[in-house]
Amino acid sequence: MNAPHPEARLPLPPAFIEQMSARFGTRFTTSEGVRAHHGHDESHFPDAAPDAVVFPSSTEEVTAIVDACRAYGVPIVPYGAGSSLEGHILAIRGGITVDFSEMNKVLAIHGEDMYVVVQPGVTRKQLNAELHGSGLFFPIDPGADASLGGMAATRASGTNAVRYGTIRENILGLTAVLADGRAIRTGGRARKSSAGYDLTHLLIGSEGTLGLITELTVRLHPLPEAVSAAVCAFPDLAAAVNTVIQTIQLGVPVARIELVDTLTVQAINRYSKTTLREAPMLFFEFHGSPAGVDEQAQTVQEIAREHGGLDFDWASRPEDRSRLWAARHDVYFASINLRPGCRGITTDVCVPISKLAECVTGVRADIDATGLIAPIVGHVGDGNFHTVILVDPKDADEIERAEALNRRIVERALALGGTCTGEHGVGIGKQDFMLAEHGEAALDAMRLVKRALDPQDLLNPGKILPPPQQATPLV
Amino acid sequence: MNAPHPEARLPLPPAFIEQMSARFGTRFTTSEGVRAHHGHDESHFPDAAPDAVVFPSSTEEVTAIVDACRAYGVPIVPYGAGSSLEGHILAIRGGITVDFSEMNKVLAIHGEDMYVVVQPGVTRKQLNAELHGSGLFFPIDPGADASLGGMAATRASGTNAVRYGTIRENILGLTAVLADGRAIRTGGRARKSSAGYDLTHLLIGSEGTLGLITELTVRLHPLPEAVSAAVCAFPDLAAAVNTVIQTIQLGVPVARIELVDTLTVQAINRYSKTTLREAPMLFFEFHGSPAGVDEQAQTVQEIAREHGGLDFDWASRPEDRSRLWAARHDVYFASINLRPGCRGITTDVCVPISKLAECVTGVRADIDATGLIAPIVGHVGDGNFHTVILVDPKDADEIERAEALNRRIVERALALGGTCTGEHGVGIGKQDFMLAEHGEAALDAMRLVKRALDPQDLLNPGKILPPPQQATPLV
16 A cells, blocks of 8 residues: 555755755654655555655744745645545645644633634544533544544534534634635634635635644533433334434434444444444433433433334443443444454445435445445434445455445435535545536636635645546446 | 715626516616615615616526626626615625525425525525424524525524524525526535535625525424523613523523613514513523423523522413514614614624623613614624614714714724624625734635636625725724
8 A cells, every 4th residue: 555646746845845944943854754654544545655744833833834835836735633534634746744733732711602722733532631620522523533623624523413513513713824824813702703704614624725724713512411321222224224313303402323233333342342232223322401311312212112222221320421432433443353454445425314214224235235344333313424344455356346335325325415425524535526516616616716725736735626627427 | 875886887788788688578677766776775875776687587597697797797786685784785886686586486395304495585484484384494583584595695693593503504505606607506415514615604604795696405493392482681781691691601502592771672662562671681582392491491590580680571372472572573673763764873793702791881881972872682692782873864973973883892892802793794884894803814815715706806896805905904
């Protein structure tokens, strides 16, 4: 997987290296080890190391980096925790990786207004650790311990989005350095505003192609007074999914409602040493007042029973809940562990909730028809689910079959009014589907915005937008 | 108020008129009456009639209009219900107004996925009437019976935003015709997506300057099982506002929490024939399960009591609730009615919730210092409140004093980390504050986006973005 990426790349100009070394000292490096470390993420794409890596400590330093890169035409790849799944941080055209790990401070906690100001390198677990004792928490929880800058850049979500929204609904404002080197501040501290174009949302999900995020103002939520969690096994996938659909349609404010299929339960039991019943299963969490939580749980139990669900297995103690959700968060690694030496190709479709049963059961049949190993797991309250297709990285034929399966799953989702990516982003992995999902006119509008804000194509070039003529239409 | 607006304008080319007449027949008109009707909104700005008005019936017809306007360099002003408050629909550079009132169909109700597809001329009351019996509703309720296209264009909200979000959180996708005449479809039917730039949110709040919205996919919400509403009087403004702050900080999911000051209560009593106690007052509404609603009401009553609030006066029957909220929605007209022949200059600041008491009491003092008549009313759960400054439209000195007061109020809000407009938008009325709120770099980024998507400056020219050199900095 270390073959050089086929796209054109130029070596770094010596004068650029000299200027960056003078400014950043040892925080700028061309060492092979550091470059190699920054050349791969959690995706299955070939490694693509940058020509150099720099570790800024402030917005002003990011401006200095962008100014130098603009002067010398050097591509810029932003890097958070390196946990992206679609090749976002691969330096496919070389250039410099801007690693935000030293910009990892929580700058201010405004408990009275329920927001926090953080640097982009702060990770979600770090943030919640620093919020300990404040009565507030940050609910967005992608599988990995991602950085907040990376989560904003990829429009991430996680298991709590069904109640608390995705990162998109939880960012009040950003500071970002644009390609011209200027830092802009978008949004504000107020809960809403109608003052001009929504640059905050334009940057969220732009994957570093429009600007480098250097500060985030992030909404927090009061810790719920009461929490309860349970798992429930179902006779088949459709029964589990129909329970989800009815729960959402009734407006029950569940905090989490996660699907795992039988294969995933087997993976979890093996990896996390749990003893869950090996059947399609829903993981629930309820937040609210004690009475509210009881009421929600009561309603959902009735719905589950109607669909043949077995009794709820409650995790009442906080440590049991933590164990349950840790097992859920480790599903990716548990899945990979099913087949030693494999890599995972993760799919990420999201469909309207009413199409979820049709989509999930169709995808399960698609997988079974290929003979590939691919557990299904999902944030089904949003209509979003993943398969992790386990492939032998040395088996080109198998990778090809896995990619064909991925394509088949996306086709299915798009035909049902869904999206090719619910929360992982486009990177290089989903570009082929952008035309089918958005149409040429909308894609051209995105290209116009990109060209306006980054005329030299310096910021994470080659990501999100397929070249105008090379986009592969779906059949 | 009928003085021509000073900006340059050219007459419509005869060939353009001929082409449009041939295509649209009587749905294209240059009649003075129709033009005049489209030349004013609910703001206090001088009327500015377009040179012609056209009433399209489809996205394809909007494309034809934009193509003709681009060929002849004719400015395009979109028009919904004409209820905007900042001069958004004034044809300050002449050109053609595109009136969407004939595109007023609810195209599809997807109850199982809780969204609806509508044309832009559908009004919020019409939509809720058509949803009757579906068990679902559309919560966003600006004061006027605005069109959904207009609400999206101005990023509107209303009294329910504290629980259900603003229009920004309630639009899944849009169809819009860009300046190049092409229709784009943004977003989708799924609840979330990470697939590329967020063109949906770029268009929301763009006030017709980036594209003409021709279709909207809008989220709906289940009608709450139980609803209760109450009013509560307080000894002073600060006590009322502090009740709000504590309610929000505790995370009580109130559906509505609205502030009216004493003067507003007097206006309501006079206009709506109510007998409310003439003191600062909060209007509450609680949505949820019967037990949930009781629990919320209990908590809020305790908070109110701690701040000296009198007993809750409950409106338990649906007709009493409707009367209460109709009175609240008529506050603008009730206020205008306090002074026959006057016009209202409406302010619209929004601040972080912890600064709300400081801001509201400061603004009340600012008003009192001027001697002007200006009731205060607000969606205080969001930190957003309005004053309606009642001015004699023939008294230039008074208008000047009112504008100075508006400026003072905005300065106060910006100094507290707030915004110049929480929900009304910029139009021509708030442009002078854009530099102070966003800074030159962010404003330039907005200008780059505008130029990229509308290089000829055809779409609602002269709105939102102040000219680069003419922006007046705040002191």
